[in-house]
Amino acid sequence: MTDIKSDIPRTGGDQAGAGPPAPDASAWGEEALRQGIEMLFFAYRDFTAEPDAILAEHGYGRAHHRVVYFVGRHPGLTVSDLLGMLKITKQSLARVLGQLVQDGLVVSRAGIRDRRQRLLELTGRGIELERRLTERQRTRFAQAFGHAGPDAVEGFRTVMLGLIDEDARQRFEGQDS
Amino acid sequence: MTDIKSDIPRTGGDQAGAGPPAPDASAWGEEALRQGIEMLFFAYRDFTAEPDAILAEHGYGRAHHRVVYFVGRHPGLTVSDLLGMLKITKQSLARVLGQLVQDGLVVSRAGIRDRRQRLLELTGRGIELERRLTERQRTRFAQAFGHAGPDAVEGFRTVMLGLIDEDARQRFEGQDS
């Protein structure tokens, strides 16, 4: 198999006198880039598999996890906010959100400043399900982070931010090193 | 907003005399772990959006991309191999693979040592589509890697490998630092 290391630019390994490389110069070979693509695919695939199994017990799908996750993470979130995060249509959201409200996992109350808005929150049962679902994922990250160490985690965060579109990236700003 | 940095253990920042921390000790706080979860979600969401738009022009979906990607990456791949990578059922694969074969993007020939096997390969048109689709993703990684630098990329790779299940992780082995 191809040796990936030969594909990875070393720090300070620039050709002499080649001038300052552009910060996003693509000195990265095909192999390194494809490995990145594949790691993202496999990580996402494996990362979603465990919660999916729990969700299935409740007759829910991955979309339900996403909703309880973000509502739990940002209590008082509006429907618009949620749509913006998930980047799906309101009709798609309506099905899962409606189920969760009807099943008593999410409550929506009218906004105070703007009564057209629906501010979303988890109920106790919603919190419980969210924690059960996300616990596996937190554990996975805790192990990966713990094994990799703080410097690797900082590198991970930097690369991930670079992969995310500008607007979503701002959610993580003010928290860089 | 919560300051993530307070959540990130610093190298050598252990309490004095606390003994050696386990390599995967969860010194990581809730906030850091949730940010990891969210980064993975947003990165995957944005990373798939561009190819999806191209695929739609051809009447294809994300599943078609995955098939042409892995067939292109591993020419001569068997149907079993592909099922193992995608972790979907053969009935799910049959629909997309059948379309791609019929549309002349993928060819399958009988195996030599084992004639039950179907060895998959891209045709010229398959290669062309695969490159068009993956080009956006390679560019995205090239920019993220280039901006982050080699050390950050190495950290990214380490963390990502830690997130991936053991069996799939082996695909990337022999290429660590």
Added chain:
DNA sequence: GCATATATGTCAATATGACTGACATAAAAT
């Protein structure tokens, strides 16, 4: 106050990706 814009909800039709279960065929392995 009236017109318009915004936030949300809802009905209908459709596409895509996935599943389970059952059965078929050809070729390898024992």
Added chain:
DNA sequence: ATTTTATGTCAGTCATATTGACATATATGC
């Protein structure tokens, strides 16, 4: 010769997402 393996296929179902149209309540601008 029997069994196992690799693949294909038919049928039904479910979850997620889409576009398009329309409805309602509330906020905002004039």
